Amino acid sequence: MIDVAREAGVAFKTVSRVVNGEPVRRESLERVDAAIAKLGYRRNIGAASLRSGRSRTVGLLVYEISESFQLSLAQIVEAALAEKGYRLVVASTMGLGEREAEFFESFCANNFDGLIVLPSTVEQSYMRPELEAGVSIVFVDRPPKNLETDVVLAENREGMRHATEYLIAGGHRRIGFFSLKLDNYTGVERHGGYRDALDAAAVSYDERLVSEWPETRQQALEALDAMLALPSPPTAFLSGASPLAKRLLWAFRQRKITPPFVSYDDFELADLFEPPVTVVSQDSRRMGLAAVDLLLQRMQGDTTPPRVVRIPTHFIERGGSIMPEA
Amino acid sequence: MIDVAREAGVAFKTVSRVVNGEPVRRESLERVDAAIAKLGYRRNIGAASLRSGRSRTVGLLVYEISESFQLSLAQIVEAALAEKGYRLVVASTMGLGEREAEFFESFCANNFDGLIVLPSTVEQSYMRPELEAGVSIVFVDRPPKNLETDVVLAENREGMRHATEYLIAGGHRRIGFFSLKLDNYTGVERHGGYRDALDAAAVSYDERLVSEWPETRQQALEALDAMLALPSPPTAFLSGASPLAKRLLWAFRQRKITPPFVSYDDFELADLFEPPVTVVSQDSRRMGLAAVDLLLQRMQGDTTPPRVVRIPTHFIERGGSIMPEA
DNA sequence: TAGCTAAGTGACAACGTTGTCAGTTTCCCG
DNA sequence: CGGGAAACTGACAACGTTGTCACTTAGCTA
Incomplete structure (x- = not known):
């Protein structure tokens, strides 16, 4: 210079x-x-942000950038921020709590202006000092644990209830549910939606029809086999998230069956399966824009109490019979 | 402090x-x-790197982070660099040359220690000043245009030739090829491999069987229809890249056909199609490690002439008949 | 114990910017 | 043409670190 x-x-x-x-x-x-x-x-951006205290950079912490929803969210957030003159740096924790904390450290050390977090299932009280020191943080997808911040949530419960009602309307009374872990918000809410729909239709809840987070294709197959071996096996299936859907589709393939199936979370190529996969899709656009909106407000000094924004899901019916096979 | x-x-x-x-x-x-x-x-990392001149951060510039190969490469590069105490920042250009230049600016302004580039198809002479000023840059997937740097390449030509030979061995003489644009290295090489195999088997090359980069599902369908309407239509198909494969699979679906098909580039769920998709897979692990290796050497002051590293592809046969339908 | 080495510490400048504030120029108006 | 406001400019400190170098202390050897 x-x-x-x-x-x-x-x-x-x-x-x-x-x-x-x-x-x-x-x-x-x-x-x-x-x-x-x-x-x-x-x-030299580093020197500028050292002097001015502002970096015009926002961090986005996701757990698995390759999942369709999170990738799409990242792209929308990036575009929305770029429009306002902010850069976005994305980090992927792979669901490991330690990585979440580690990246948080790194974000602070780089004095970012703001942070958007899709939290893994650990608790986030370690963020409290920075939050109180005025760092802007917005959570998306799941609320923080032991912390009060703005949150953008999908209507998990309603989305899953709708999916379940759809299968019930097709005549199903035994519906296998491949669930997220029940130790976190989205897992509990989606499971709650499944149960709400069963209750409303006076269908009894059978925990043998629920498989909690089979981690691999093989485990998903074992869970499927266990359900199919029941005296009264499921005639349709639900998945609580896209990684589960992919494992389950593999398991169906192994058993050469194509039962009626609905998944929470859209994923690429879901429409190219035979039959195509009907899904509950989270609105990544609206969620991303809402998160950016909240964040920018906070960054401009808004100190009103934390807000919760809920965004409805879309039910994307892709055809394929939903009638029981028998 | x-x-x-x-x-x-x-x-x-x-x-x-x-x-x-x-x-x-x-x-x-x-x-x-x-x-x-x-x-x-x-x-404060910014202040430290301002003073010391080193940021212990490397940039990775890809064109489409959602593609399976690039995502996998990013993950491998990140892990390899983390092991050496470097952070990785990834940016996705979406194939736009302008974005490539823009990100390059931003990388320089953040005084990164090194840069790994999967170039879009524009030329890169604008990087020359920094390269000569000692910034470490390694290209992956395609060599730079109008610039001399280390490069890590897949054996595009051999991979595509193998795929083509596989179909020829199944008795096919009319093979439709959905190609990348022919204005860049990977496009030309893969097309070259296709042609090599035809020539070696004394199968005549027919340019009506080559569709250059249909950009949408609809365009892919039109290209497919045009080929099928030929007096002597193709009995098998090749795709030069995974985005093309996905469009083409959709087109097959529209026409309710499942012809023998091989794609260059693996992609998620390729094994769950009916029939499963046989692919030529690039070895993202070896390519990523090679790139990191070259980059670290340069960053340690290696000034020997630029090197080219070539990594073989893997042919992943997923079954499904390759015999002509007729 | 003197003399030397090794280990540790501290003062201070420097990295490349931006914020502050005082100074200078330009322009307009009466 | 004088006066005052507005527009622009420049000197200098400061941001939070690390590099350099001189200094102090501890530990060893003869």
């Missing part, structure tokens, strides 16, 4: 002004621009 | 030493550690 200033015959502060688009005389501007082009000068 | 030093009763330079794991007296260490914990101090 000093070199540029010398080249242009102005003070280096004037170069700073040009770089930041502050008003300068037309002539100074031209000479500085020319000098910048000539010397190939590039502003 | 000054506060921590006061709390511990040492000079702030000693705190710096503790934070960086340099040798200090046992007693100083304990008192500084205690002060750090008490005050919740966090080292």
Whole structure:
């Protein structure tokens, strides 16, 4: 910057002004621009954010960037922030609580202006000091544990209830449910929606029809086999999340069956299966925009009490019979 | 840091030493550690990299992070770098040359220590000033245009030739090829492999059997229809990349056909189609490790001439008949 | 114990910016 | 043409670290 200033015959502060688009005389501007082009000068963002205290950068912490919903969310958040002049840095925790804390450290050390978190299932009280020190944080998908922040949630319960009602309307009374772990918000809510629908239709709840988070394809197959071996086996299936849906579709394949099936969470190619997979889709666009909106407000100094925004899901019916096979 | 030093009763330079794991007296260490914990101090990475000139951060520029190969590569690169104490920041250009240049700017402004680039199809001479100024850059997947750097490449040509030979061995003489654009390295190489195999088997090349980068499902369907309407239509198909495979599978579905089909690039759920999709898989692990290896060498001051590393592909046969239907 | 080495510590400058504030120029008005 | 406001400019400190180098202390050897 000093070199540029010398080249242009102005003070280096004037170069700073040009770089930041502050008003300068037309002539100074031209000479500085020319000098910048000539010397190939590039502003050092690190130094700027050190001095100013603002980095114009936001962090996004997800658990598995390859999942369709999270990837889509990341893209929408990035675009929305870019429009406001902010960069986005994404980190993927792979569901490990330790990685979540580690990335949080790193985000703070880089003095980001804000943070959007899709929390893993651990608790987040370790974020309290920064939150109270004025760092802007918004949670998405699940609320924080032991912490009070803005949250953007999907209507998990209603979405899952709708999916269940759809199968019940097809005449099913025995519905196998492949569930997320029940130790976290989304797991509990989606399971709750399943149960709500059963209760409303006076269908009895049978815990043998619920498999909690088979971690692999093989485990999903074993869970499926166990259900099929029941005296009164399920005639249709629900999945509580897309990774489960993929494992389950593999298991169906192994057993050469194509039962009526609905999954919470859309995923790529879901429409190309035979039969295509009907899904409950979370509105990543609205959720992402809501999160950015809340975050920007906080970053502008809003100190009102934390808010909760709930975004409805979409039911995407892709056809395929939902009638029992028998 | 000054506060921590006061709390511990040492000079702030000693705190710096503790934070960086340099040798200090046992007693100083304990008192500084205690002060750090008490005050919740966090080292400012930006300031550190400003002073030291090194950021211990590497950038990865891809064109579409949601593609299976690129995502996998990113994960491997991240793990390999983390092991050496480097952070990774990923940016996705969506194949837009402008975004590539823009991110490159941003990478430089953040004074990253190194950069791994999966280039879009534009040329990269704009990187020359930094490269000559000593910034470490490694290209992956495609070589740079108008620039000399280390490159890690897959054996595109051999992979595609193998896939084509596989179909020829099944008795096919008319093979439809859905190709990448032919204005870039991977497009040309894979097309070259297809042609090599035809030539070797004395099968004549018919350009009506080649569709260059249908951009949408609908366009893929139109291209497919055009081929099927030929007097001598194709009896098997090849895809030059996974996005094409997905469009083509949709098109097959529309026409209710399941012809023998092989795709370059593996993708998630390829094994769950009916019939499953046989693929040529790029070895993202070896390619990622090779890239990191080259980059670290450059970052340690290696100034030998640029090298080219070629990594073989794997042919993953997933079954399904490859015999002509007729 | 003098003399030397090794280990540890501290003072201070420097990294490349932006904020502050005082100074200078330009422009407009009466 | 004088006066005052507005526009612009520049000197300098500060952001939170690390590099350099000189200094102090401890430990060893002769």
